[in-house]
Structure formats: C-alpha cells, structure tokens
Amino acid sequence: MALILTFLGKGGSGRSTCAIATAKKLSAQGQRVLLVTEDAGPGFGLLLGHEVASIPTPLGSNLWCLQLKFAQLLEQNWEQLKKLEAEYLRDPFFKAVYGQELSLLPGMDQALTLNALREYDASxxxxVIVHDGPGNQASLRMWGMPAGIDWYFRRFKQVFQASQFSKAVMPFVQPLAGAVLSGGKGLSGDLFNQPEVQQSTGLVGQGIAAVKDPMRVRAYLVSSNNDIEIATARYLWGAAQQIELTVAGVLLNRSPAKSQDFEPLPVYVLPAPIGDWQSLMASLPDYVAAPSAPAPVEIDLATNTVRLFLPSLDKKQIQLTQYGPEVTIEAGDQRRNLTLPKTLQGRSVTGAKFQSGYLILSFG
Incomplete structure (x- = not known):
C-alpha cells in the first residue's frame, strides 16, 4: 500500500510546484513515486520540464509521472462495467452503448480520479503517490466519496428493509432476480448481502479507512502571505476535518509572517523559485515520519462526549441535527453523518459547545 499525498489551497498558490518538488524529494530518498496530475493542459508539463502522458512514464530513478485523461478513463471503466454485466445478466442491455459515445457528467471526474488512485495504489x-488535483472543495468531495457512498448504502438499506414495501415485494424480487442472473445461480437471503454487493462495500470500507489513516492519505495546505490565499487555505483545512482527512502541515511560500494563522499545524517556509528544485526540496516536510496533527475526531466514552476538530470555523457556520443513530454536522460546505459508537447510539445530544477549534458534543 502506498502513501498518498495531496495539496489544498487557492489556485495559483503553488500547489503543482509543491507536488513536483515533493515527488522529486521522495524519489531521491529511494521511494518509488508516482506523480499524478489532473491538469489536462500543457502547464504542468512545462513546469515539470517533461512531456506528460496518460500512462506512467519514467522521469528518472524511482520517479514516474501520469496525466489523468478523463474521457479515456471513462471508456476503460465502461468496458469493465459491460464485462460485469455480461457475466451476471442473461441479456445485457449496455452492450449496445459504447464508451466512445459517453460524455463526462459533473462529478464523474472525481469518481474516476479516486478509482484510478485506488488502482495504482493496489498495484x-x-x-508514494503524489496527487496534483484542483485542491479545492472538488478535491474534498472526492476524498469524502467513500464515506458518502457508505452512508447512502447503509441508510437506504435500513429504510428499505424496514418498510412494508420491502416485506411485500421481496418474496417476488428474489426469484425474479435469480432467473435474470446467468448460470442459474438463483438468489437466497438478503439481496444486500450477495457476494458482489459485499465486494463493493468492502472496497468502500477500505477507502474510508485509508482516508482516515494519516499514514495512508495525507493533505498539506499551500499558501503565501496573501490574505485571500490564507483565508482559502484555512477554510479548506476546516472542511477537510469533516471527512477526517488529515491535514499534516502548511507549505508557506516565501514568508513566515502569518504562520500563526495555522496553529497548531507545523509550518514549512519555502524559498522563492531560484531556477532549480534543490532548495525547495530541502524545505519540505519529512513525509515519511508520522504527522503530529490533531485528530479530526476524538470519542470519550467515559464522559459520553465527542470532540470534532473544526479549525477556522466558528459556531455560526456549524449546524447540528440528529436523526436516529447518527448526528449530521454541516460545516465548511461539507455535510457529515457521524456514526456513533454503539454505547452512544440511541442517546440524544444534550449539549454542544464550540471551544478552541473543537465542536464538543455531549450525549445523555
């Protein structure tokens, strides 16, 4: 399994430069590094000083680079879907639709990027995989996608199975589904617990665990001393905590003057561009070491409290609701469904306060 590094910040803050320098530094240390960019234009290749292809291309010892091309990824994934359909259905109906005809819909690029990163990781x-993405809310939606899919599956499964409609139709759906599936396998038991469904939910679970693990996926903020860039980076920092993505530090271009805006994160002051990469590489963090950033979520069962680290946000930007076994938190344009441990499920939120960057929830 690889360590995946990504960068958050306003456009023009130097994210791509930091991604390239990071890839160069780690490859020079003997790590096998894949540098992945979502930039479809020529800018990234010019900055890198090397032509970028849609397949991993060696740039030197231990370093490969790849430019994601979403139309191509869509075609590849569509062909995989058709193979699965042909395997499990007696009469596939997607066989007359060709990947070359498909257009990218909003959000598809995020899903395709996440799947591509997963496949290169699994190889x-x-x-290390160094990811050069848009570095904004779109990137955060991508990293939060596994948790979102998991919530949809669990919530709708629960609602469906508890409904009178489910109880009425399942005796008819199961034999019908068994007849449609090839091989005469048939179906028995819970449709949601079939091996193919379990495999998909297993991948989702692995994705959730990876995003929460700072030794698997980690983000760094990139900013200069520009007020707009600092405000953007701080906002993205708070929003990243909503998906439990670890923000491990700040790469601050050229000026330490406002590093206090990011406390308690470590701040790495980067030099001005000087024509080569060596001084920039030397100023970057020790990516191999475990980060010391605050945990996004802390649960204390002894006091029945949950602490959520939401830096750069204030209580006016946070909305809290509770439905059933979960608490929904809206903050930083991110909606998060916090699944409670069993000992807290069924208990109501009796208190909520915002203190020193933490939202502290108490349960009765």
Whole structure:
C-alpha cells in the first residue's frame, strides 16, 4: 500500500510546484513515486520540464509521472462495467452503448480520479503517490466519496428493509432476480448481502479507512502571505476535518509572517523559485515520519462526549441535527453523518459547545 499525498489551497498558490518538488524529494530518498496530475493542459508539463502522458512514464530513478485523461478513463471503466454485466445478466442491455459515445457528467471526474488512485495504489508498484488535483472543495468531495457512498448504502438499506414495501415485494424480487442472473445461480437471503454487493462495500470500507489513516492519505495546505490565499487555505483545512482527512502541515511560500494563522499545524517556509528544485526540496516536510496533527475526531466514552476538530470555523457556520443513530454536522460546505459508537447510539445530544477549534458534543 502506498502513501498518498495531496495539496489544498487557492489556485495559483503553488500547489503543482509543491507536488513536483515533493515527488522529486521522495524519489531521491529511494521511494518509488508516482506523480499524478489532473491538469489536462500543457502547464504542468512545462513546469515539470517533461512531456506528460496518460500512462506512467519514467522521469528518472524511482520517479514516474501520469496525466489523468478523463474521457479515456471513462471508456476503460465502461468496458469493465459491460464485462460485469455480461457475466451476471442473461441479456445485457449496455452492450449496445459504447464508451466512445459517453460524455463526462459533473462529478464523474472525481469518481474516476479516486478509482484510478485506488488502482495504482493496489498495484503495489509505488511507495508514494503524489496527487496534483484542483485542491479545492472538488478535491474534498472526492476524498469524502467513500464515506458518502457508505452512508447512502447503509441508510437506504435500513429504510428499505424496514418498510412494508420491502416485506411485500421481496418474496417476488428474489426469484425474479435469480432467473435474470446467468448460470442459474438463483438468489437466497438478503439481496444486500450477495457476494458482489459485499465486494463493493468492502472496497468502500477500505477507502474510508485509508482516508482516515494519516499514514495512508495525507493533505498539506499551500499558501503565501496573501490574505485571500490564507483565508482559502484555512477554510479548506476546516472542511477537510469533516471527512477526517488529515491535514499534516502548511507549505508557506516565501514568508513566515502569518504562520500563526495555522496553529497548531507545523509550518514549512519555502524559498522563492531560484531556477532549480534543490532548495525547495530541502524545505519540505519529512513525509515519511508520522504527522503530529490533531485528530479530526476524538470519542470519550467515559464522559459520553465527542470532540470534532473544526479549525477556522466558528459556531455560526456549524449546524447540528440528529436523526436516529447518527448526528449530521454541516460545516465548511461539507455535510457529515457521524456514526456513533454503539454505547452512544440511541442517546440524544444534550449539549454542544464550540471551544478552541473543537465542536464538543455531549450525549445523555
């Protein structure tokens, strides 16, 4: 499994430069590094000083680079879907639709990027994957996608199975589904617990665990001393905590003057561009070491409290609701469904306060 590094910040703050320098530094240390960019234009290749292709291309010892091309990824994934359909359905109906006809819909690029990163991670060919993405809310929606899919599946499964409609139709749906599936396998038991469904939910669970693990996925804020860039980076920092993505530090271009805006994160002051990469590489963090950033969520069962780290946000930007076993928190344009441990499920929120960057929830 690889360590995946990504960068958050306003456009023009230097995210791509930091991604390239990070890839160069880690590859020079002997790590096998794949540098992945979502930039479809020529800018990234010019900055890198090397042509970028849609397949991993070696740039030197231990370093490969890849430019994601979403139309191509869509075609590849569509063909995989058709193979699965042909395997499980007696009469596939997608066979007359070709990947070359498909257009990208909003949000598809995020899903395709996440799946591509998952596949390159699973290949075992790389120790580190350095991701150069848009670095904004779109990136955060991508990293939060596994948790979102998991919530939809769990919530709708629960609602469906508890409904009178489910109880009425399932005796008819199961034999009908068994007749449609090829091989005469048939179906028995819970449709949601079939092996194919379990495999998909297993991948989702792995994605959720990876995003929460700072030794698997980690983000760094990139900013200069510009007020707009600082405000944007701080906002993205708070929003990242909503999906439990660890923000491990700040790469601050050229000026330490406002590093206090990011406390308690470590701040790394980067030099001005000087024509080569060596001084920039030397100023970057030790990515191999475990980060010391605050945990996004802390649960204390002894006091029946949950602490959520939401830096840069204030109580006016946070809305809290509770439905059933989960608490929904809206903050930083991110909606999060917090699944409670069993000992807290069924208990109501009796208190909520915002203190020193933490939202502290108490349960009765």
């Amino acid at each position: 075992g060919d790389y120790d």
